[in-house]
Amino acid sequence: MSDFPTRETVSSGIEGLDEILRGGLPASNLYILQGAPGSGKTTAALQFLRAGVAKGERCIYVSLSQTEAELKAIAQSHGWSLDGIRIEELSASESVNGTADQTIFQTVELRLDETRKAIESAIEEHQPARLVYDSLLEIRLITGDSPRFRRELIAFKAFLAQRNVVALLLDTQTQENDRSGEEVDGIAHGVIRFDKSLEEYGAVRRRVEISKMRGVPIADGYHDMAIREGEGVVVFPRILAGAAVGPSKPHLIKSGVETLDEMFGGGQEAGTTTLVIGQAGTGKSTMASLYATAALKRGESVALFLFEERIETFFRRSEGLGMDLRQFHADGQLIISDFNPNEISPGEFGQIVQKAVSGEKVRVVVIDSFTGYLNSLPHRDKAVRDIQSLLKYLARAGVLTILIVAQHGLLGQNVGIDVDVSFLGDTVLLLRIAEHEGRLRRSISVVKKRHGPHDLDVRELFIQSSGVTVVSYNPIPEA
DSSP states (O other): OOSSOOOOEEOOSOHHHHHHTTSSEESSOEEEEEEOTTSSHHHHHHHHHHHHHHTTOOEEEEESSSOHHHHHHHHHHTTOOOTTEEEEEOOSSSOSSSGGGTOSSOOHHHHHHHHHHHHHHHHHHHOOSEEEEEOHHHHHHHHOSHHHHHHHHHHHHHHHHHTTOEEEEEEEOOTTTOSTTTTTTTTSSEEEEEEEEEOSSSSEEEEEEEEEETTOOOOOSEEEEEEETTTEEEEEOOOOGGGOOOOSSOOEEOOSOHHHHHHTTSSEETTOEEEEEEOTTSSHHHHHHHHHHHHHHTTOEEEEEESSSOHHHHHHHHHTTTOOOHHHHHTTSEEEEEOOTTSOOHHHHHHHHHHHHHHTTEEEEEEETHHHHHHTSSOHHHHHHHHHHHHHHHHHTTOEEEEEEEBSTTTOOSBSOSSOOGGGOSEEEEEEEEEETTEEEEEEEEEEESSSOOOOOOEEEEEETTEEEEEEOOOOOOO
16 A cells, blocks of 8 residues: 555546556646657647546646647547637737737837736636646747746746646757756646657657656656557556566466476466577477467467567468467457567557456467567667566566577577577576488477476477477487
8 A cells, every 4th residue: 555645636638647647647736748849748738638628627728839720730630629628829929919019029028928918817717727838938938048937937836826727838848948947847846758769760769757746656767658640649657567466376387288398397387487499490489379279278368479470470370280279369368469660669568468468367478579579679678678577567467478589590599689688587498400310300498497396308399280299309319
């Protein structure tokens, strides 16, 4: 149970962000949403107001930088309606009440006064529960110096507090004015930052950071996010291992091949991770299909995440070995997802896996291949840390996780990953292939098992249309 008292919150309109905030934004406060142009601030602001409209609250969007037509275009791109949201389209560079007709250049004080009065008048008239102010950049440019800007912001905060308005102020960060929000961080109750970066290849990477949130035990650091058509801003909180709840009593998960189970001392333990390492053609994916088939036949659910082959290819390969899994998939017992390179972030992948495990009684998770997953990411060393958190979550959920790890080249000896992943596996299953008398022979051995006994013998692996067989290995005689 949390030591923090129950507090009143309002939804941000973004489910993943509310999860990071432990329920939502603390009520009746002022918040800053910072980010570069195109990082998703306006879309998130519309989601914030739409969440208020859904609760029957009055909402107002005060825009100094975008027209009402532009806001409606953004909403329409997601299939949203702005009904219930009042849009106040103002100008911080011209007189609101016609004073600009009398002079070409207005003084800073006059422009600030007119802008302030127009905003306060709109708030007094509409009496909103939620407000979006877009953006602080225009006010910062008018004031020209930080002390004056701070005084304006403090006065506006007091005005909103007296009326119990939850306000989200957008602050566009550019290369010219990017000072990490140093003049507003101390004034706002919370500061949310959207980060947008372009890698050398692939899609734009988006992240969110809660750099400040008073009274909330947030998860520090970056969380992956994306902008999706029809959904808007989607946030993927980092996996927390402690959130998983699995079977209290560990049990053995069998493969359906008795001699293979004997190598693991009777079977593999639930809540552990197995690395299946081998060259091309040694049967790595077949091992995954074997455990998946056995679990499905026991009535358990299985989740497979494919990074190198299509779902149809997986089905056909399994059927070639006598394992027909299509009906399990049609019934929803087998969950399969395939991914294209560079289209998914570690945070989103973690959320997909977590949802599959928490929503279904999944007992076996397969990632095929882990090499393909890492190769699709720009920062593989960081991705390994992310996957470690995910594996801890799966372990606490009582899931057997199988990671397929390829090796360099057809007959190479080095693991095809330039970062160390050996510490991830509780168990390591090593597959080999060698030529003898004009025939390729596959071998299988358990080189590591943290929990319980295991067989140290090297055995021969046969993969045929009739199924998978493991027998005592007759070594190739020396020349």
